[in-house]
Amino acid sequence: MAGPSSTKAALAAEVWQRLFAFIIDTGPHRSQVLGQHDLTPNDSRALFALDVPEGRTMGSLAEAWGCDASNATWVVDRLEKKGLAERRSLAGDRRVRLVGLTPLGIKTKAALSRDLDRPPPELLELDRTDLEALRKAVQKLPQRRR
Amino acid sequence: MAGPSSTKAALAAEVWQRLFAFIIDTGPHRSQVLGQHDLTPNDSRALFALDVPEGRTMGSLAEAWGCDASNATWVVDRLEKKGLAERRSLAGDRRVRLVGLTPLGIKTKAALSRDLDRPPPELLELDRTDLEALRKAVQKLPQRRR
């Protein structure tokens, strides 16, 4: 399959199909990690959006999450109930709320981050040589934000 | 980072963090594809579990999905309402139901599969050489079922 003359699109498709299968296969691992921390996927996304120490306004959170402002209220409510986030006031404009992580939130986020960064068991099946080749190759993948 | 003397675990971690970031970044693309077909992630998972032409029993579906039998009933109900799946009887044991795809279900599944197999825009940012290296590397990734 896919000799040296294959088109770039065909190449990308082949790569993608493998990666996609790997994403699917490793999904349960990620669910498990979230479960261990008693977090929903949404909670996790929210935690990662709250990395600015000064906190972020509800509006900017809603925008980042691509959802309704009232939905952001709900998400932050849940984090707050869990003691992971808190609403602070912005001196100078009492309409806005700055949502920031509590010490527990910071700790939880760090622990979650650590666990999510740990490779799923599937990846450890590869031997050293293959991992090295893979590392070199995935370093070329485009990166967003962070 | 990570010279030739890094441990296998460190190597795997480095690979994984890149892959994981890519999974997150390309998530919206997958959501969009599902949305275009008016399917939830659950529906999609269900469609892909129904590839056996003879159909599968409710019990085996519940097991495959790691859920309660009544949940499987609900999922199949939804597929049936959409005209994508149907319950058939097993000659010889009238207790069991064999769930199979309808012609529309087969068609929908094929279309979904085609669209999900299409690489996300992020991947097309790589040039040919990088894609070739990546192809070679990802071919070593372990594969489940399918």
Add this chain to the structure above:
DNA sequence: GATAGATATTTTAGTTGATTAAACTATCAA
């Protein structure tokens, strides 16, 4: 300074999806 918008967030009310527990029905097999 009063007031008329504009802004930021919350509340209320409702929808859909995902999921479980428990009770129930139908059927099979010994």
Add this chain to the structure above:
DNA sequence: TTGATAGTTTAATCAACTAAAATATCTATC
């Protein structure tokens, strides 16, 4: 007939999300 098996129903719950109305606050203007 009795017990096991396959599946469904019912009654809940939680998560995710939207629309519309309400509240509080700020800002610019008359």
